[in-house]
Each structure stands twice: as C-alpha cells, then as structure tokens.
Amino acid sequence: MRELRKIARDELGLEQLHLAVRGGEGLEDFYSRLGWREVGRWPGALRLAPDDTRDEVLMLLDSL
Numbered sequence: 001m002r003e004l005r006k007i008a009r010d011e012l013g014l015e016q017l018h019l020a021v022r023g024g025e026g027l028e029d030f031y032s033r034l035g036w037r038e039v040g041r042w043p044g045a046l047r048l049a050p051d052d053t054r055d056e057v058l059m060l061l062d063s064l
Helices: 002-011 027-033
Strands: 017-022 037-049 052-061
Touching (some): 027 037, 027 052
Antiparallel strands (some): 017 052, 037 052
C-alpha cells in the first residue's frame, strides 16, 4: 500500500485514489485501517447469486 501511494503521488501526480469493494466481506474495515474512508454505498448493487446480494462500497484515499 505504501508503494501504491508513492507511485500515485510522485509518478502519476494524483491527489486521491478511489476504490470500490464488495460489502459483507470485512473489506471496509480492512481498508479503513489503511487510511481509506467510505464515501458512498450502493445497497444491493452486486448480485452474486439469486439469494446473495451485496452492497458496493465506494472508498477514498485522499492523503497520499
């Protein structure tokens, strides 16, 4: 993750990164511990199976 930040900032000149993760997998907590924050959520946007619908969680890292 450190290398990702470095490349995004120093080589690409980016100020922030966006990420979409599947809800219900604990990924929101994982990325939050790495400095990402949730900025949006689409309830039921991902249908994995007829009886398994998940949220799509939008996350932002803006402290590169």
